[in-house]
Amino acid sequence: MQDELFELKQSWKKEQSDAKETMHKDWSKQATAKRNASLVSQYSTIVILSCTVLLIYLFLVRWYPYSTVAGKTGVGLMIGTLLIRILIEVFSIQKARSIKTWLSAEAYTKATIRYRSFRKFVHGPVTISIVVIYLVGFYLLMPEFSRHAPLWLTVLCCASVPPGAFIMIQQIRKGIKKEMAILQDWIKLNAMLGSQ
Amino acid sequence: MSRQFSDLFDQLYREYAPMVKQVCTGFLNGDRALAEDLAHDVFINVWNALSKFRGEANYKTWIYRITVNSCLQYLRKPGMKAGLAPEQLENIRDQDTEATVKGKEQVSELYRAIGQLAEVDRLIIMMVLDELEYDQIASVMGVSEATLRVKIHRIKQRIKNILSHAG
Numbered sequence: 406m407q408d409e410l411f412e413l414k415q416s417w418k419k420e421q422s423d424a425k426e427t428m429h430k431d432w433s434k435q436a437t438a439k440r441n442a443s444l445v446s447q448y449s450t451i452v453i454l455s456c457t458v459l460l461i462y463l464f465l466v467r468w469y470p471y472s473t474v475a476g477k478t479g480v481g482l483m484i485g486t487l488l489i490r491i492l493i494e495v496f497s498i499q500k501a502r503s504i505k506t507w508l509s510a511e512a513y514t515k516a517t518i519r520y521r522s523f524r525k526f527v528h529g530p531v532t533i534s535i536v537v538i539y540l541v542g543f544y545l546l547m548p549e550f551s552r553h554a555p556l557w558l559t560v561l562c563c564a565s566v567p568p569g570a571f572i573m574i575q576q577i578r579k580g581i582k583k584e585m586a587i588l589q590d591w592i593k594l595n596a597m598l599g600s601q
Numbered sequence: 602m603s604r605q606f607s608d609l610f611d612q613l614y615r616e617y618a619p620m621v622k623q624v625c626t627g628f629l630n631g632d633r634a635l636a637e638d639l640a641h642d643v644f645i646n647v648w649n650a651l652s653k654f655r656g657e658a659n660y661k662t663w664i665y666r667i668t669v670n671s672c673l674q675y676l677r678k679p680g681m682k683a684g685l686a687p688e689q690l691e692n693i694r695d696q697d698t699e700a701t702v703k704g705k706e707q708v709s710e711l712y713r714a715i716g717q718l719a720e721v722d723r724l725i726i727m728m729v730l731d732e733l734e735y736d737q738i739a740s741v742m743g744v745s746e747a748t749l750r751v752k753i754h755r756i757k758q759r760i761k762n763i764l765s766h767a768g
Contacts, residue, residue, distance in 0.1 A: 409757060410730065413711055417623070417730040420708045424619035432610060435641075436648040505653075506646045506667045510724070511743025513670045590677055597721045598744065 447501075451494050458487045465546070476549040482542030486535045493527055514595045521588040528580040536573055540566060606651050613651075614644060617664050620731065624665075627727045628672045630716030631709065643671045658740065665733070665741045669724050676720065714763040722756045729753055 465471060465480045500523060504516045543566065551559040621643050625636035646667050654663060711730075715723050721742075728738045735753075739746045 409761070412707075413760075414730050414732060416707045416711065417727075418732075421619045421623050421731070424622065432614075432644060432648050433607065436645045439645050440649065505650070506670050507650055507653075507663055508670065509666060509741060509743025510669050510673065510721070513743075514673065517674075587677060594673060594721070597719060598742065 447498050451491055454487050454491045454494070458484055458491070461487070471546065471549050473549045475545045479542040479545030482538055482545065486539045486542070490532075490535055493531065497524065497527065511595075511598050514591060514598060518588065518591045518595060521584065521591055525581065525584040525588055528577065528584050532577055532580075536570070536577070540570060610648055610651055613647065613660060613664065617661065618644070620661075621664065621668050623731075624668050624724070624727050625672065627712055627715045628720070628723050631712035639672065639675050642675060643668050646671055658737075662733075662737050662741060665728065665737075669741055672724060673720070710764065710767055714760055714767065717763050718756065718759060722752070722759070725749070725753060726756045726760060729756075 461480070461483055465483075471477050471480055500520050504513065504520060506513070508516065544563070547559060547563060550562070618640070622636060622640045625639040625643065626633055629635045629639060643664075647664060650667060654660075658666070715726060718726065725738060725742065728741065733741075735746050735749055738753075739749045742749065744752075
């Protein structure tokens, strides 16, 4: 039993010892660049959402403040849902960072599955709820908006929502499918580890 | 990162880069270009993790853990297929046959055989070939030594079958 792979082990070792490695790469710069690229990708959603919150705040609270209860509630819902989404993104980044590459394969796989399940939940029920509440907030602005804006503009604003919502739903479905596929793949891998 | 870590990293790279590249090549069915890319990912992960090394395991086991997890993650990157198409494998074998001596050919055959195993099995058998102790392999994979022994027995049988059919 001990020596049944003897020859293969010898070839394997020889191949390894024959390999020549030179330190021609600037790992410090490359590691920093990779970390920065990862940070940009992680924080881009947060930056976009934060800019949206800022614009909504400036337009609907500071420059053209809504005075009716419905209008104020609408602005509150729109800003509130976006802030919740930003918090979820921050939490998600922290969760991703907590997965350490030096864990055992089994622990790493389990941690990744937990993270992916969380992402699936965020892309699914959480995002759908946020979009619905955001749209309710948007429609609550319309009665007061129509008092100051021409009718055609109010109709245009209301009519532009369904196509926008349709596109958004398609994107959400795509996102859920992608997350599901990744999650299933990790679950399959976990089963392979568990079957040992 | 301090000079001390930088020197340590250089030392680890020199010592373990051939091992990491070999594992990456075996894991990616002998595709050396992809393996180079994956090994690069592994060492960036090593670099980023080095300041958090607490000495619970030796460096070899620690680097093996990072390598194994980087391999598992690599195949799940968007657009990354699990392994090569059979015709690509054939190309690799043909190039190796023409360009290398018998010993190299044996390793190429071995890469091809390893490539036919399930991805977890690929990683385990490469650690066996590298003569890691069973408790170290169990620690890298996060399974008990007893179950690992059973698994290794099955993988050895499968490898022998594949190689005997190839020969």
